[in-house]
Amino acid sequence: MSQVDDSAYRFSRSSRTPRALIIVALWWVVIALLGLVLNAAPIIIAVLALASLPALYDIGAGATSELNITxxxxxxxxxxxxxxxxxxxxxxxxxxxxxxxxxxxxxxxxxxxxxxxxxxxxxxxxxxxxxxxxxxxxxxxxxxxxxx
Structure with missing residues (x-):
């Protein structure tokens, strides 16, 4: 979401976008397939699952970022x-x-x-x-x- 007027520019982005949700969901589908279909080692599954925790936290917390130019x-x-x-x-x-x-x-x-x-x-x-x-x-x- 952004806004431009004569005196200021404001840009804002939320971590709760459909794209972010889809990417995290696909990541977990890949992890499930690795575990169920390919019988991946539990340590590999755990490392891959841990890699998604920051994204899950941002989505859960509703993290936002913004840029303002005045x-x-x-x-x-x-x-x-x-x-x-x-x-x-x-x-x-x-x-x-x-x-x-x-x-x-x-x-x-x-x-x-x-x-x-x-x-x-x-x-x-x-x-x-x-x-x-x-x-x-x-x-x-x-x-x-x-x-x-």
């Missing part, structure tokens, strides 16, 4: 991680498309500092680019970088 600052929140950067300290924004097709957003300060936003807070590339243009924020776009 005339005064840029703020973000994802779980326990949050932060704010005053617009006066912001030099530019770097958008990196990683090899897994995820988008990483890094705030670059005038002092040379870099602040990487949690990936959950970053909207789709065309949406964040439009918001940055509207807000008058300089940004760089880099495709398929390994390190940034």
């Amino acid at each position: 005339d005064k600052d840029i703020s973000w929140r994802s779980g326990r991680r949050s932060g704010t950067l005053a617009r006066g300290q912001l030099k530019s924004v770097r958008l990196d498309t990683r090899l897994d097709l995820s988008l990483r957003m890094t705030l670059i300060t005038h002092q040379g500092g870099k602040i990487r936003l949690p990936y959950e807070c970053v909207p789709k590339a065309n949406e964040i680019e439009a918001a940055l243009k509207t807000a008058g924020i300089t940004f760089e776009r880099h495709h398929f970088t390994l390190l940034s």
Whole structure:
């Protein structure tokens, strides 16, 4: 869910999306098939089941993440991680498309500092680019970088 108006941009994402629920359900179907059809070792099943616990916790807790861009600052929140950067300290924004097709957003300060936003807070590339243009924020776009 996002909203763009003349003075602010707001992006919000919930962990309780149909896509997330389907992925977790398919993961558990695969685990069940491994155990029932292929007679996988219990330790393998346990490790695979443990790997899904963070996603199950986020879905159960209804975790949300958000990004807000205003005339005064840029703020973000994802779980326990949050932060704010005053617009006066912001030099530019770097958008990196990683090899897994995820988008990483890094705030670059005038002092040379870099602040990487949690990936959950970053909207789709065309949406964040439009918001940055509207807000008058300089940004760089880099495709398929390994390190940034």
